[in-house]
Amino acid sequence: MIGVLCYKGGGNLGSVFKAITYLGYQFEEIWDQESLKKADALIFPGQGSFAQASRSLKEANLWEALREFIYSGKPFFGICLGLQMLFDYSDEFGFTEGLKVISGKVVEFQKDFIRPHLGWNKVFNTSDLRFFKDIPDDSSFYFVHSYYPEVYDLSCKKGFAEYVNKRFVCVVEKDNVFACQFHPEKSGRWGLKLLDNFLSSI
Amino acid sequence: MLSKRIIPCLDVKDGRVVKGISFINLRDAGDPVLLARTYDREGADELVFLDITASKEKRDIMLKVVQDVAKEVFIPFTVGGGIKSLKDMEDLLMAGADKVSINTSAVYDPELITKGATTFGRQFMVVAIDAKRENDSFRVFTHGGSRPTDLDAVEWAREVEDRGAGEILLTSMDQDGRKTGYDIELTKRISEAVNIPVIASGGAGTIEHVIEVFKKTRATAALLASVLHFGEIRIKDIKIAMQKEKIPVRLDW
Numbered sequence: 001m002i003g004v005l006c007y008k009g010g011g012n013l014g015s016v017f018k019a020i021t022y023l024g025y026q027f028e029e030i031w032d033q034e035s036l037k038k039a040d041a042l043i044f045p046g047q048g049s050f051a052q053a054s055r056s057l058k059e060a061n062l063w064e065a066l067r068e069f070i071y072s073g074k075p076f077f078g079i080c081l082g083l084q085m086l087f088d089y090s091d092e093f094g095f096t097e098g099l100k101v102i103s104g105k106v107v108e109f110q111k112d113f114i115r116p117h118l119g120w121n122k123v124f125n126t127s128d129l130r131f132f133k134d135i136p137d138d139s140s141f142y143f144v145h146s147y148y149p150e151v152y153d154l155s156c157k158k159g160f161a162e163y164v165n166k167r168f169v170c171v172v173e174k175d176n177v178f179a180c181q182f183h184p185e186k187s188g189r190w191g192l193k194l195l196d197n198f199l200s201s202i
Numbered sequence: 203m204l205s206k207r208i209i210p211c212l213d214v215k216d217g218r219v220v221k222g223i224s225f226i227n228l229r230d231a232g233d234p235v236l237l238a239r240t241y242d243r244e245g246a247d248e249l250v251f252l253d254i255t256a257s258k259e260k261r262d263i264m265l266k267v268v269q270d271v272a273k274e275v276f277i278p279f280t281v282g283g284g285i286k287s288l289k290d291m292e293d294l295l296m297a298g299a300d301k302v303s304i305n306t307s308a309v310y311d312p313e314l315i316t317k318g319a320t321t322f323g324r325q326f327m328v329v330a331i332d333a334k335r336e337n338d339s340f341r342v343f344t345h346g347g348s349r350p351t352d353l354d355a356v357e358w359a360r361e362v363e364d365r366g367a368g369e370i371l372l373t374s375m376d377q378d379g380r381k382t383g384y385d386i387e388l389t390k391r392i393s394e395a396v397n398i399p400v401i402a403s404g405g406a407g408t409i410e411h412v413i414e415v416f417k418k419t420r421a422t423a424a425l426l427a428s429v430l431h432f433g434e435i436r437i438k439d440i441k442i443a444m445q446k447e448k449i450p451v452r453l454d455w
Contacts (some may be wrong), residue, residue: 014298042390048323120205120452140452144325184279
């Protein structure tokens with residue numbers, strides 16, 4: 001069973017459901033530990049506030065269960081907040097602890113940049129990344145975010161994008177964990193291809 | 203580099219697109235889903251649906267339209283028109299809208315911007331500003347441009363940013379429908395006053411107008427309506443021209 005992690009304040013989760021359905025796969029909504037334990041693969045989407053999302057997950061008793069799921073080695077695909085939450089902590093609202101799966105921290109774009117970083121941007125250095133099969137390097141994906149990760153983990157593969165003069169990590173891949181900062185469910189054919197590559201690998 | 207966005211705007215009344223696309227041989231030129239798909243294929247970076255349905259009873263039809271579009275079109279879309287409460291916003295979010303655009307209700311109840319941003323995230327909240335030149339400044343209008351307010355457009359733009367808007371959709375009432383170009387002065391002033399993305403709207407008649415607004419202002423997107431619907435200009439041609447002018451643009455749709 002493919003699970004989609006659901007929580008309060010997760011933004012437009014519906015667009016992820018619709019993309020999965022459109023690609024011809026079944027999924028189940030994951031709202032509690034019991035259903036998470038039954039999942040064979042997990043998509044963790046999300047938009048909005050890091051602090052709010054971590055609060056929602058803790059209230060639903062999903063925080064530790066989520067770490068367990070990730071360390072079980074089952075396929076995991078994080079989107080936007082689902083990427084940011086993998087790191088040690090975020091600077092958003094001072095300091096918010098992350099899942100500590102990948103070493104690094106989440107920081108804000110400079111104040112003089114137009115924020116959020118919103119729209120289509122090219123993603124590069126993707127040829128080594130598992131789910132970018134049949135997607136050309138430098139393809140465009142849709143972003144909406146004001147924070148990005150500084151990644152310290154050396155064992156993690158990375159894809160990048162550039163905003164103003166800032167090159168930042170927007171895709172990470174480590175063992176069973178894959179995550180992107182952009183929204184594949186809103187990124188037209190390349191986004192659908194990326195999701196399809198993940199879903200068909202399960 | 204972040205691409206500058208080209209956004210078609212579709213007016214929807216009672217679930218049907220009015221002023222439908224006339225340049226492509228569509229069997230049903232008023233079908234929102236068909237038109238959304240068509241613009242996606244033409245290279246639109248996002249879509250805006252403006253609900254101009256007058257009667258409250260028929261508002262739910264829009265939710266069905268949003269659901270249908272979300273099932274088949276995988277680029278972001280915004281819904282505006284008649285949104286008055288958090289409940290209205292939630293209904294649209296649940297139906298599949300990526301963003302809502304509020305205008306009149308933001309002016310009369312500015313708290314709504316903050317509440318929407320806190321509840322659904324800043325990225326969900328677009329504030330539309332309709333502005334008209336008055337001597338050396340610009341005044342904000344509401345109710346589809348029919349009622350003047352006391353608000354200065356630049357000050358109002360700063361306020362909506364402070365209150366949590368994720369984006370501003372800026373329409374020049376002087377230029378709207380004239381096809382003589384975007385209001386560069388207005389767009390420049392607003393986009394320089396805030397640090398959130400500004401979508402320029404009103405007045406596009408040629409490809410050069412789009413190039414001009416990107417070259418002379420900080421706008422990160424351009425909204426177009428009738429010139430696209432009537433096939434006077436095509437998105438692909440705008441984008442090729444932008445590339446020639448070295449304006450970052452998405453060409454791999």
